[in-house]
Amino acid sequence: MRITSALAAAAILTLAAACGGGGGGTQPSSAPNEPVKINFLSLAWQKESVAANKQLVDEWNKANPNIQVTYVQGSWDNVNDQLVTQFAGGTAPDVIHNDSPALSGFASDGYLLDLKDKLPAELKSDIPQPAWDTVTFDDGKGQQGVYGVPFLQESQVIIANKKLLDQSGVRIPTPDSPWTWDEFSEAAKKMTTQRVVPSSGDSESAMGQGYGVAWPMKSPVNKTLNLALNFGGTFFQTADGKTTVKVGPEEREVLQRIHDQLYKDKSADPAALGQGTADPLPAFYKGKFALLPAGVYLRQQVAEQAPQGFEWVTLPAPKGTSAQQGAVSQTLSIAQDSKHADEAMKFIAFFLNGANQAKLAKGDWLLPTSQAAAADPAMTTKENGWDVATASAKNLVVAPFLKVNGFDEWKTKVATPTLQEYFANKITIDQAASKLVEDGNKVLERYQR
Secondary structure, eight states: OOOOOOOOHHHHHHHHHHHHTTTSTTSOOOOTTSOEEEEEEEOOOSHHHHHHHHHHHHHHHHHOTTEEEEEEEOOTTTHHHHHHHHHHHTOOOSEEEEEHHHHHHHHHTTOBOOOTTTOOHHHHHHSOHHHHHTTEEEOSSSOEEEOOEEEEEOOEEEEEEHHHHHHHTOOOOBTTBOOBHHHHHHHHHHTOEEEEEEOTTSSOEEEEEEEEEOOOOSSOHHHHHHHHGGGTOOSEEEETTEEEEOOSHHHHHHHHHHHHHHHTSOOBOGGGTTSOTTTTHHHHHTTSEEEEEEEGGGHHHHHHHSOTTOOEEEEEOOBSSSOOEEEOEEEEEEBTTOTTHHHHHHHHHHHTSHHHHHHHHHHHTOEESOHHHHTSHHHHOSGGGHHHHHHGGGGEEEOGGGGOTTHHHIIIIIIHHHHHHHHTTSSOHHHHHHIIIIIHHHHHHTTOO
C-alpha cells in the first residue's frame, strides 16, 4: 500500500548498509548466554502508527530478555529495491514489513520463508482465510506457501457531508443495508443542486453548482478494480496456466456507472477527476459536493483537518450483485536466510495478537485482519466512523490482480492511462476495453512462465 518508485542506487546501498547491520540474515548466531538479536524492518510512517510499533517492540524486549528486537525504520517509497539489495547481499532483516503484492516475486525467488508450518494455531485461527489468501503464493516450484502474516487491510467507504446528506432526505445506508449502486446514483442526483459553493480562484463563496459526488481519478486502477468485484468483475482470467485480461459485462459495470455520474447524470464533480485521493477535501469541506468515495484511511485527514463545526459521517460502499471488494494486506514476513526464524515467529505472534492489531489499526486508520481486534471497542465505536469501517472488512476478498504476474506493468503502462482517458470522456467504454485487453495481453505475455 502506498508504494512508489525506488530511489537511486546509491541511496539504496546506503539504506541497505544501515538496515543490514546487527542482526540481519547473515549475522552470526548469538554467543552462548547472549540474547538472540532480531532486526525488525517497519514501514510505519504516521506518527500514531510509529509510536504504536515502537511501544510494542519495547513491551516485547522488556518481557523477553533472551530475544531482543531492534526496530529499524524503513519507507514505502523504496522498500522493495532496498530489499532486493539486501536479499542479494545476505543482509536482509529477520522480520520484514511489506504488503502482499510485493511478496509473490520475493517468494518465487526464494527470499522469504514459507510460514505455513510455523504459524501458531491461535494466530492462524484468529485471521480469516480470505486474508491468508492474500499472502499465499507459488514458491516458483509449483508449491503453494504462506509468505507473510496479513494484519492491516483497506476497504472503500463513502465519506459524506452530514448536513447535505440529511437535507437530501435519502435513506441512510448501513453496513447491514448499504445502498445499491442504483440507490447511490439516485442519492448523488438528489444532492446535485444549486447551493453555496466555493468559487474558483479565491476563498469566497457564491451560488453555484453543488454536486452529489466526487471521484478523484488520478490513480484510478486499484479503486475501480477493487469495486468491480461488486458485480463479479475480475479483469483477469487464467486458463491452461496462461493469464489474460478480461473486460466483459461484469468488469464494465462500475466503470460505466461512474462514467454515467460524470456525463449522463452530471452528479459527479468533473473538477475532481485529475486529483489524488485527498485533493478534493478543501472543496468537500466547503460543500461543493456531498459524497467522497475513498479508502478508510482518509478518515484520519478529515478528522484532523476538517473546519470546526463541519459534520461528516462514514457510509458503507455501495453493493452490486454482492458487496465484495478486492483487498491486499500489509504483512510481516521472515527472511529465508534468518538465523532466528523461530524466535522471529514468536515476536510476530506477539506483535499481531488481537489487542496489538487493534492498536496498529487505530494508528494507521486501517482495518485489522484479526477477528479479536475487530471486536475491540476501539474498532467498533461510532466516533470517526470506526464501526462502519470495521464492518466493511467482512466484504474483503483477495484482489484477483494480486496473483497476476505483470500486473504492475499493466497497471502503469496500460490501465492507468486508459482509464484516465475513459473517465475524461476521450474514449468510449468499448475503446477502453479494447486497449485494456489487447495492450494488456501484450504486457502479460512477457510474464507467462
